[in-house]
Amino acid sequence: MSRLDGPVAFRGGGFAPRDRAWAAVATLVGVVVLWQAGASAGVIPTLFLPAPISIARALWSLTVSGELWKNLSVSLMRLAVGWIVGTVFGIGLGLAVGLWSAMRSPGMAIVSALFPIPKIALVPLFIIWFGIGEGSKLATLAFGVFFPTVIATAGGVDNVPRGLIRMGQSFGLSHAAIIRKIVLPAALPAILSGFRVTVSIAIVLLVAAEMIGAERGIGAFVLSAGNLYDTDNLLAGIVVLSVLGLVVSWTIGRLERIFLKWRA
Amino acid sequence: MTEGLRLTVDGVGHHYGGLQVLRGISLTAEPGQVMVLVGPSGCGKSTLLGIMGGMLAPSEGVVRCAGDVPADCLNPLTYVFQDFSLLPWRTVAGNVALVLEDRLNRTDCSARVAEVLALTGLTDFAGAWPRQLSGGMRQRVGIARALAVHPACLLLDEPLSALDAQTRDLLLDEFSTLITQAGTTTIYVTHNLAEAVRLGHQIVVLSRRPGEVRDVLRVDRPLAERSAADPDLVALEQRLWRMIRDDAAVAERERIDVAS
Numbered sequence: 001m002s003r004l005d006g007p008v009a010f011r012g013g014g015f016a017p018r019d020r021a022w023a024a025v026a027t028l029v030g031v032v033v034l035w036q037a038g039a040s041a042g043v044i045p046t047l048f049l050p051a052p053i054s055i056a057r058a059l060w061s062l063t064v065s066g067e068l069w070k071n072l073s074v075s076l077m078r079l080a081v082g083w084i085v086g087t088v089f090g091i092g093l094g095l096a097v098g099l100w101s102a103m104r105s106p107g108m109a110i111v112s113a114l115f116p117i118p119k120i121a122l123v124p125l126f127i128i129w130f131g132i133g134e135g136s137k138l139a140t141l142a143f144g145v146f147f148p149t150v151i152a153t154a155g156g157v158d159n160v161p162r163g164l165i166r167m168g169q170s171f172g173l174s175h176a177a178i179i180r181k182i183v184l185p186a187a188l189p190a191i192l193s194g195f196r197v198t199v200s201i202a203i204v205l206l207v208a209a210e211m212i213g214a215e216r217g218i219g220a221f222v223l224s225a226g227n228l229y230d231t232d233n234l235l236a237g238i239v240v241l242s243v244l245g246l247v248v249s250w251t252i253g254r255l256e257r258i259f260l261k262w263r264a
Numbered sequence: 265m266t267e268g269l270r271l272t273v274d275g276v277g278h279h280y281g282g283l284q285v286l287r288g289i290s291l292t293a294e295p296g297q298v299m300v301l302v303g304p305s306g307c308g309k310s311t312l313l314g315i316m317g318g319m320l321a322p323s324e325g326v327v328r329c330a331g332d333v334p335a336d337c338l339n340p341l342t343y344v345f346q347d348f349s350l351l352p353w354r355t356v357a358g359n360v361a362l363v364l365e366d367r368l369n370r371t372d373c374s375a376r377v378a379e380v381l382a383l384t385g386l387t388d389f390a391g392a393w394p395r396q397l398s399g400g401m402r403q404r405v406g407i408a409r410a411l412a413v414h415p416a417c418l419l420l421d422e423p424l425s426a427l428d429a430q431t432r433d434l435l436l437d438e439f440s441t442l443i444t445q446a447g448t449t450t451i452y453v454t455h456n457l458a459e460a461v462r463l464g465h466q467i468v469v470l471s472r473r474p475g476e477v478r479d480v481l482r483v484d485r486p487l488a489e490r491s492a493a494d495p496d497l498v499a500l501e502q503r504l505w506r507m508i509r510d511d512a513a514v515a516e517r518e519r520i521d522v523a524s
Contacts, residue, residue, distance in 0.1 A: 167349035170319055171363045171413065172339045181362065185353045262353040262393050 050232045055239060058232035067221075072240060074216040075206060078134065079244075082141025083202045090146045090198075091191065094153020098187070099179065107150070115147040119201075120208045127213055137209040144205040145198040152194025156187030189263075192256050199248045203241060218244075269331040269340065269416045269449050270295050271316055276325035277474075278311055284474040285311050286322075291468060291477065293417075295331050298443060298450040298487070300460040303470030303478075304508055304515035309453045310421050312475065316451055317341045317419045331449075333416045338367050342415035346422040348402040350394040350409075357381065357390040360408045376412055383442070384408040400431035407442065417449040424459060433492070436462055440487045457504045461497040462490050469504065472511040473518075479507060 032052050038044040039051035046054065062068035097107035119140060126136040126143075160183050168178040210219025222237035271293040278286040285308040293299040293316075301309045314320035316327050318341060333340050350359050357377050364373040381387045384404045394402055403423055410418060423439070424432045436459055443450050443463065452463055460467050467481040483500065490497060 163345070163347060163349050164351065166319060167343070167345060168362075170317065170339075170341075170343040171409075173363065173366075177366060182351065185351070188353075260353075262395070264395055 048231065050235055054232045055235045058236040059239065062233065062236055068236075068240065071216050071218050071221045071237075074214075075210065075218045075244075078137050078141065078210075078217065079202055079206050082138045082206070083145050083199065085138065086142035086145025086202070087149050087195070087198065089142070090149025091153050093146075094150040094191075095157060095179070095183075095187075097150065097154040098157025099183070108154070111147055111150050115151070119144040119205055123209055123212050132213045137206070137214065140209045141202050141205050144201050148198050148201060149191075149194055152190050152197070153187060156190025156194075157183055159190065160186040189256075189260055192252065192259065195252050195255075196249065199252065200245065203245055203248070207241065269293075269329045269333070271417060271449060271451070272328045272330070273312070273316060274326050274328065276312070276315055276322045276327065278308065278315060278320070278323045279474075286315075287474040287476050289325070289475070289477055291480070293449050293451055293466070295449050296447050297465040298452055298463050299466045299468060300452045300454060300464035301468050301470060302454060302457060302460050302504065302508065303475060304472045304512035305455065306473050306515050306518070307470040307511070308473065308475035309455075309470060312470075313419050313421050313451060313453045317343055317417075319343070329417070331416065334414055336414050337416050338363055338413040340416040342410045342413055342418055344403075344406050344410045344418065344420040344423045346425055348394075348399075348406045348426075350402055350405055352394050354394075355390065356386055356392050356394070356397070356405050356408075359394070359405055360386075360412050362409060363413050380408040380412045383411065383445075384438075398431070399427045400435055403427065403435060404438075407439070411442065411446060415446075415448055417451070418443070418446070420450065420452045422453055422455065425455065432456075432459075439463065440490070444487050457501045458492065460504065461500045462492065463487065467504065469507050472515045 035044065035049075036052045039046050039049070039054075044051075050058075059068070093103075093107055093111075096103040097111075098104075122143065123136065123140050126139045130136040130139050164182050164186065165178060168182050173181065206217070207219035207222065210217035211223045214220040218237050218240055222234055222241075225231070225234035225237060273289050273291040273293075276286060276289040277284070285306075289312060291299070301312060303309055311320060315322045318327075329341070351362065354362070360377045360380060361373055364376055368376065377390075378387070381390055384407055386401070386404055386408055389397065389401065394405065397405070403426075406423070424435055427435065440463060450463075452459070454460055461483065464481075464483055467483065468477060469479045469481070470476065471478045481500065481504070483497075485496075
């Protein structure tokens, strides 16, 4: 038998991580400062990895000359159109799979068969089908966005509490009203989470498609800079892609705050 | 004040797969009166309520409703749920307006929402989200949403069972008042016998599974004149408990057997 004597020790802390914005900024700034210091000290060979200041100069030069916007605007257009087309069709099929038995098995069979295919492998096929122009690039993006959107939407619909649907039926709401007032709002968190994934996929596919067959666009610009061993511009292009990813992620975060403000 | 519907249950039976949960149920809920369904766990009370409101198709028998439905009734048979079933992305007023907004013009909808929020003491919470409310307040919203459609028959599935004892007592008094004011036919499922004797004009006692009507007790005293301390009602509650105690004990043992 052992004996206890003393205050009870607190043991209920932890497992409650909190966001600290300053830590995120400090980490990024710290990495850039270390990188610059390493480059200035000659520890990092600038031929292979240019110093942050050189990349900033290249970015400035590209901005002033208009070269950056010329490529970025084309990429943004492709990203927007491809993502929207894939998302609209993806949400449509996702809802159909989640709501109707007639669509469930056929829809999921198609998704299961085609989703695992690396979409980059399909770019040459899309070039044959849609030509070397915009069609093949947009098709690559839309195709890549479509399947994860179907899965996220169908999963969101599957997780709608059945009790809420029964409640809607008990109040005599029509099928369309139940979808509009209950199913879609309940599935929205899953759909918006899917947006985060599909936008990242779209950016990856955008660059890949532009590297295979495009004269303009950030992907084409990065490839061209690499071919010329112009690592300043190459890294500048990569920084633009990183910032694009951050902006898109921030935008989706704002959308979540607006549309999901009812959550705690 | 509405006349309410007469709901007639005729030879209803139900089974889930091979499990018979209801057998040969025949009852009549009179217009404007409260019928309470009590019985041991698993006797099919909620299943019977689901069948009476058209949310479940009975395996046998039929439920008929007859009577005048008020012109402004938007949903004759209206449920109040045990888990409240509020839409978390709608405010209190938005939940109450769920059915009204598609069926009434904006002015009438706002007026009716304001009317039921006032009736249920929710006016100050019209803009609150459900997550900000206590269980009792959420159930008030459920009641307000049901009353807003001016139902001809209210079907309440253990509406107080998810609440703490104090809130339950407070809401029970409010239910009694609201049901009296609305004057609708009401079917009320509960496992709480004190609720049954406070609200029921007819108390239907179901046997353990498969549920059959074991007895129907009538309480003629008006709801407004009933109280928790009323000796007649306390005696009736004890009589009800004696009727279902053995069945409840067997049902509990069956639940343990199934769980293990």
